Amino acid sequence: MARPKIALIGGGQIGGVLAQLAALRELGDVVLFDIVEGMPQGKCLDIAEAAPVDGFDVSLKGANDYKDIAGANVVIVTAGLPRKPGMSRDDLIEVNSKIMRSVAEGIRDNAPDAFVIVISNPLDAMVTLCQKVTGFPAERVIGQAGVLDSARFQAFIAWELGVSVKDVNAMTLGGHGDDMVPLVRYASVNGIPVMELLEQKYGSAAKAKEVMEAMVKRTRGAGGEVVALLKTGSAFYSPASSAIAMAESILKDQKRVLPTCALLNGEFGVKGYYVGVPCVLGANGVEKILEFKLDAEEQAMMDKSVAAVKGLVDSLNL
Numbered sequence: 001m002a003r004p005k006i007a008l009i010g011g012g013q014i015g016g017v018l019a020q021l022a023a024l025r026e027l028g029d030v031v032l033f034d035i036v037e038g039m040p041q042g043k044c045l046d047i048a049e050a051a052p053v054d055g056f057d058v059s060l061k062g063a064n065d066y067k068d069i070a071g072a073n074v075v076i077v078t079a080g081l082p083r084k085p086g087m088s089r090d091d092l093i094e095v096n097s098k099i100m101r102s103v104a105e106g107i108r109d110n111a112p113d114a115f116v117i118v119i120s121n122p123l124d125a126m127v128t129l130c131q132k133v134t135g136f137p138a139e140r141v142i143g144q145a146g147v148l149d150s151a152r153f154q155a156f157i158a159w160e161l162g163v164s165v166k167d168v169n170a171m172t173l174g175g176h177g178d179d180m181v182p183l184v185r186y187a188s189v190n191g192i193p194v195m196e197l198l199e200q201k202y203g204s205a206a207k208a209k210e211v212m213e214a215m216v217k218r219t220r221g222a223g224g225e226v227v228a229l230l231k232t233g234s235a236f237y238s239p240a241s242s243a244i245a246m247a248e249s250i251l252k253d254q255k256r257v258l259p260t261c262a263l264l265n266g267e268f269g270v271k272g273y274y275v276g277v278p279c280v281l282g283a284n285g286v287e288k289i290l291e292f293k294l295d296a297e298e299q300a301m302m303d304k305s306v307a308a309v310k311g312l313v314d315s316l317n318l
């Protein structure tokens, strides 16, 4: 039986880590595509030569021709420019939408049965464009942002409370921008509300609220925090890990509930736009969108985040 095939479009910072993680986890054979000649081939050779040390049995191939992605089960897209200090994700729309159009055509014409996970920014707009150009059903075209935004929120909570990241549950909804919605009410340590634990730690509800607000703010600006430190690009280890978790859930039909940028059809009061929401990801892609009641404050934050997404997506005139 043939191994699954994973095509990575964009062989830059995130693409390279994606290739290595996919190989280390033996998710399938990897094709790393980029327009730069030699670079994806070099990265693949480098990773493949670590196989005897790490002990993985998959093949890795660098490519500059879309024909090489034929038969891919999952395609992960990172083609496009990352931001530099002082830039917002939205500043990338003009240059990255041109790139995304050509990438989506390449996927449509060469891997018509693939599931597509987009990472390129501005995320919500790039997923929308990718789905429109490929014409693939929406359950097969999704975006990675929420897994990472949620992981950052979870990490900050774990560090604050001095507990394992494995026991923290927390999620962000909405667009992948400064208005994203970290859900405080549902943040827990193995089911124990985080707010209750903060109150115990600090002895007052007011201080607990202040500490949580700081973590929410840090989560919203977490991408920018890394950009400011790196100076030459944006986060790449954590976005790669996040997209691999989504790909793995689809390839292994795990049915994990992961915050996913998915096309909504009335859920959370949104119709016809891609926005981050919890989804069941399995062998059929987005198998279910898990809708639940937001309180008035959460809904207001969600509406604000969705308005920002709509403004950007509408500017593409699709």
Ligand code: A3D
Pocket: 009, 010, 011, 012, 013, 014, 015, 033, 034, 035, 036, 078, 079, 080, 081, 082, 083, 092, 096, 099, 102, 103, 119, 120, 121, 122, 123, 144, 145, 148, 176, 233, 234, 235, 236, 239
């Ligand atoms: P980078 O290291 O620059 O890699 C991008 C790659 O895309 C480069 O190797 C380019 O050669 C390649 N490329 C450019 N044009 C094309 C094309 N037409 N076809 C194929 N490949 C092309 O960037 P990166 O890997 O750090 O980031 C990639 C994207 O992910 C950027 O848009 C970032 O903003 C975005 N990003 C998203 C998140 C999310 O969580 C959503 C996080 C971090 C970065």
